[in-house]
Amino acid sequence: MGNSGFRTFDPAKEAGAEPPQPRGNSLRDRIMRGGSGAGGAPTLSPSGYVHQPQAVASDAHSQPVRETEPEQARAAQAEPTAAPEPREAAPNPVPAVEAEPAPSPEPPRAPKPNEEPPSISVNADKPIGVVLEIAGSGSQIAIDLERLNECGEDADPSIAMAGQVGSQIKIRVGNSWLLASVRNQRQDRKAGSILANIDFLGEGTEEKLTGKLHAFRRGVTRYPVPGALVYPATTADLKQVYASDGRSSITIGKVYPTKDIRAGVYVDAMLGKHFALLGSTGTGKSTSAALILHRICEAAPEGHIVMVDPHGEYASAFRNTGVILDVSNLQMPYWIMNFEEHCEVLLTSNGNDRQVDADILAKCLLKARQKSRLAEAMGKITVDSPIPYLLSDLSNELQDAMGKLDKSTNTAPYMRIKTKLDEIKGDPRYQFMFSGMLVADTMTDFIAKIFRMPSNGKPISIIDVSGVPSDITATVVAVLSRLVFDFAIWSRDERTSPILLVCEEAHRYVPNEKNADGNSVGTILSRIAKEGRKYGISLGLITQRPSDLAEGVLSQCGTILSMRLNNDRDQDFVRAAMPEGARGFLDAIPALRNRECIICGEGVAIPIRMSFDNLEEAKRPASDDPSFVELWNQTGGEEEIVQRTVQRWRSQG
Numbered sequence: 001m002g003n004s005g006f007r008t009f010d011p012a013k014e015a016g017a018e019p020p021q022p023r024g025n026s027l028r029d030r031i032m033r034g035g036s037g038a039g040g041a042p043t044l045s046p047s048g049y050v051h052q053p054q055a056v057a058s059d060a061h062s063q064p065v066r067e068t069e070p071e072q073a074r075a076a077q078a079e080p081t082a083a084p085e086p087r088e089a090a091p092n093p094v095p096a097v098e099a100e101p102a103p104s105p106e107p108p109r110a111p112k113p114n115e116e117p118p119s120i121s122v123n124a125d126k127p128i129g130v131v132l133e134i135a136g137s138g139s140q141i142a143i144d145l146e147r148l149n150e151c152g153e154d155a156d157p158s159i160a161m162a163g164q165v166g167s168q169i170k171i172r173v174g175n176s177w178l179l180a181s182v183r184n185q186r187q188d189r190k191a192g193s194i195l196a197n198i199d200f201l202g203e204g205t206e207e208k209l210t211g212k213l214h215a216f217r218r219g220v221t222r223y224p225v226p227g228a229l230v231y232p233a234t235t236a237d238l239k240q241v242y243a244s245d246g247r248s249s250i251t252i253g254k255v256y257p258t259k260d261i262r263a264g265v266y267v268d269a270m271l272g273k274h275f276a277l278l279g280s281t282g283t284g285k286s287t288s289a290a291l292i293l294h295r296i297c298e299a300a301p302e303g304h305i306v307m308v309d310p311h312g313e314y315a316s317a318f319r320n321t322g323v324i325l326d327v328s329n330l331q332m333p334y335w336i337m338n339f340e341e342h343c344e345v346l347l348t349s350n351g352n353d354r355q356v357d358a359d360i361l362a363k364c365l366l367k368a369r370q371k372s373r374l375a376e377a378m379g380k381i382t383v384d385s386p387i388p389y390l391l392s393d394l395s396n397e398l399q400d401a402m403g404k405l406d407k408s409t410n411t412a413p414y415m416r417i418k419t420k421l422d423e424i425k426g427d428p429r430y431q432f433m434f435s436g437m438l439v440a441d442t443m444t445d446f447i448a449k450i451f452r453m454p455s456n457g458k459p460i461s462i463i464d465v466s467g468v469p470s471d472i473t474a475t476v477v478a479v480l481s482r483l484v485f486d487f488a489i490w491s492r493d494e495r496t497s498p499i500l501l502v503c504e505e506a507h508r509y510v511p512n513e514k515n516a517d518g519n520s521v522g523t524i525l526s527r528i529a530k531e532g533r534k535y536g537i538s539l540g541l542i543t544q545r546p547s548d549l550a551e552g553v554l555s556q557c558g559t560i561l562s563m564r565l566n567n568d569r570d571q572d573f574v575r576a577a578m579p580e581g582a583r584g585f586l587d588a589i590p591a592l593r594n595r596e597c598i599i600c601g602e603g604v605a606i607p608i609r610m611s612f613d614n615l616e617e618a619k620r621p622a623s624d625d626p627s628f629v630e631l632w633n634q635t636g637g638e639e640e641i642v643q644r645t646v647q648r649w650r651s652q653g
Contacts, residue, residue: 123154127229128163129193131171134223138183138199141169141230145194151232157257162232166588166609168241169198170213170233171224177213178203178220179233179241181585181607201606204240216241216605235261241606250295252288256596256609263599263610265292265559267299270603271500271538273558274529277597278546278574283563284595284612286504286623289542290317291615293460293502297321303459304452306484307502308477312466313621314504320618322460323452327432327467333442334391334434337479338384339365340520344475346420349413357413364397364417365389374441388441391434395421429469433476447487450480451499477509478521485528488535498536501528506541507548515548522550529556547573559603564592585609 128151129143143163154160161167165185171178180198188195204216233241235258242255247266255261277292279285294317297303305322307314315324337345342365347357366382368389369375375387395418402414424430452459468476484501503509509521510529516522528539529552541557543549547569554560554577562578565571575586578600585598585607592598593611600607 124234129230131228143194158235159232168233213237253610253612265603270559274539275559276541276557277561279563280566286621305460305500310505312464313623317621326464332433333438335388367397368393474519474521481524500538502540504542506543507545510550529553559601563597
């Protein structure tokens with residue numbers, strides 16, 4: 001096989017002239033002889049590089065040749081004149097091919113392959129290219145096309161992928177192996193090879209006995225030099241790379257393209273610096289999020305996870321392992337809101353009028369809070385203090401303040417606030433929050449219920465906000481997020497556990513500057529993203545439109561899990577947020593299958609492409625797409641369905 005490769009890749013030498021030596025000849029020659037030792041002396045490249053095979057001792061003519069001896073290299077090729085000449089020049093290759101393989105291909109095969117499948121070990125031990133150019137974060141390599149095709153037929157899926165975009169290759173430096181990812185490819189027509197840019201991922205040491213890669217770590221301490229040989233990364237290498245280094249981890253799928261390497265993420269690293277799960281609609285995002293949270297709950301049954309669910313689809317997934325809270329049992333007291341959140345709920349004006357209304361509300365709200373017995377016991381309080389007060393007290397304070405006005409003073413601001421307050425008190429949709437029954441001091445119980453302290457074997461609380469009126473949904477999420485942050489701040493002197501806050505449809509709550517509406521939820525989530533790590537708060541963002549997400553928030557996510565993204569803007573946005581070493585994987589984002597993703601960042605040793613495990617039916621969220629054909633072929637009971645729906649619609653649940 002090696003000899004036929006020389007012949008097809010070396011046509012210009014048939015003329016016997018020195019100048020027309022093509023670049024492809026030198027690359028092919030270096031690669032083939034460097035890996036397989038298939039007869040002949042070392043070959044000189046146009047750049048002056050001569051590869052000396054390390055493992056081949058059978059060819060006496062090849063031993064003395066070095067990089068600085070181009071003339072001697074050509075002489076060494078010419079000296080054993082009888083045998084090689086027909087092999088290189090003959091248009092009749094048949095006799096030459098049969099005469100040469102006996103002394104040449106056998107010796108290199110004998111020392112190396114000890115394993116049962118020789119084809120795998122042959123491709124693993126033979127280089128596929130050479131390093132052309134070195135830079136700090138990556139470099140450029142030249143890959144032989146024939147070697148690429150040979151590897152493509154290998155039984156090892158990692159070797160079969162070697163050299164392709166998104167695949168891993170390795171380069172020897174001293175007694176270490178550098179692992180790199182192929183970012184892109186282009187054809188070098190002059191040399192007949194493929195040029196590729198690579199990104200360095202990390203390095204591992206070489207076992208003395210087996211030559212395998214182990215003890216892999218991020219970063220590069222010593223770079224290769226131009227001319228270094230490039231080898232395919234095998235499944236055995238990747239097993240060492242992706243093997244856990246002893247830190248707490250969860251496995252969530254299989255590494256692409258292998259069938260048996262488990263893909264895992266380090267829990268502490270992923271949660272310690274926040275994470276984001278991105279993917280277009282229909283890619284399996286919700287099921288993947290449920291899988292990750294289930295794995296975390298299994299690994300830490302006494303954890304504390306709060307998930308904001310805007311569609312009510314996760315209740316079915318965590319019914320047995322978590323607590324489901326919606327408008328029927330949330331019982332969020334209104335007085336727990338701070339002043340900014342009160343303004344969002346009670347103020348309807350804009351511009352200068354809004355500032356006037358806010359000043360009036362601040363005075364009246366503070367007086368209402370001060371009437372509480374708890375406030376009297378505590379002494380000095382502020383308008384933001386979570387002190388229970390009666391809604392009737394706030395209404396009376398507004399009425400009293402309005403009664404003290406001069407006739408010439410406008411009463412419109414007071415009436416606007418009072419009207420909105422009366423409207424909320426009388427609307428049954430707001431009863432989960434603005435009920436008169438919620439005036440008792442239940443803050444301790446509410447926080448313990450929301451944060452799962454103690455968890456009692458159910459570490460996750462699903463906050464279903466699908467039934468919350470749309471005009472206060474953002475405020476409810478803001479209150480929950482702020483409670484997480486404030487609790488972490490005021491519990492610094494205590495031995496408290498970290499809290500994970502997960503936001504589905506995060507672009508609703510933390511929009512970019514173009515779509516920002518100044519809601520408090522965006523402010524508090526941005527602050528959690530920037531400062532939460534210091535206080536033991538982890539933020540998990542799930543969104544289908546990363547381009548609509550605040551850029552500063554996504555940049556704070558140390559681990560990014562990107563599923564398929566169909567929109568170009570979203571892809572560009574993710575590219576900007578991804579670290580340099582993951583750029584080679586980004587081109588695959590539009591081509592990912594459902595339930596496949598690319599993970600990069602702190603939660604993994606190196607960027608990986610993986611496919612998620614299947615999740616049991618009972619643990620899946622209610623997010624399956626309806627079957628139009630199946631449902632449209634069913635009939636009966638439509639009138640009753642409409643009646644029941646209208647009844648729930650009118651009663652708001």
